[in-house]
Amino acid sequence: xxxxxxxxxxxxxxxxxxxxxxxxxxxxxxxxxxxxxxxxxxxxxxxxxxxxxxxxxxxxxxxxxxxxxxxxxxxxxxxxxxxxxxxxxxxxxxxxxxxxxxxxxxxxxxxxxxxxxxxxxxxxxxxxxxxxxxxxxx
Numbered sequence: 395x396x397x398x399x400x401x402x403x404x405x406x407x408x409x410x411x412x413x414x415x416x417x418x419x420x421x422x423x424x425x426x427x428x429x430x431x432x433x434x435x436x437x438x439x440x441x442x443x444x445x446x447x448x449x450x451x452x453x454x455x456x457x458x459x460x461x462x463x464x465x466x467x468x469x470x471x472x473x474x475x476x477x478x479x480x481x482x483x484x485x486x487x488x489x490x491x492x493x494x495x496x497x498x499x500x501x502x503x504x505x506x507x508x509x510x511x512x513x514x515x516x517x518x519x520x521x522x523x524x525x526x527x528x529x530x531x532x
Contacts, residue, residue: 425453425505432511435518443495449486451497460517461490461497464505 422430422439429437441454443461451461463483487497496517500510516522 428506428511429453429455429514433515433518435514443490443493447486447489449489451490451495454495455514455518458518459495460514461495462510462514463487463497463499464502465499466502 422437426437426439429435435455436457438454438456439452441451441456441461443449443451443454452464453462454460490497498513498517500513504510
């Protein structure tokens with residue numbers, strides 16, 4: 395069968411289609427639906443913000459030029475904390491900032507939390523105050 399791989403023991407595993415330079419994600423995921431419904435803001439997964447480098451944000455709210463990057467592998471030595479990946483992320487995030495984006499970072503376990511939604515809500519409203527900031531509490 396096309397698109398499957400034979401594994402030992404006879405089990406078949408379907409491989410995901412790969413489209414060069416495009417996300418194969420179809421439709422909104424849970425986080426984009428949450429942002430759209432709670433914050434009433436369009437949230438796009440795998441948003442390409444740089445055409446030449448083909449860089450993408452994990453999530454973006456283009457109307458506000460707000461991006462959210464989900465940094466996986468924090469505890470397991472993933473790509474984002476290895477030297478090459480870390481340096482690549484610095485270049486990507488600095489370029490995004492120069493292009494007028496505000497880039498926020500989170501981890502997979504924090505993605506669907508009130509904390510992340512509140513962070514984005516604060517960014518959208520531009521109502522940040524260090525005196526009333528939930529993530530600066532000690």
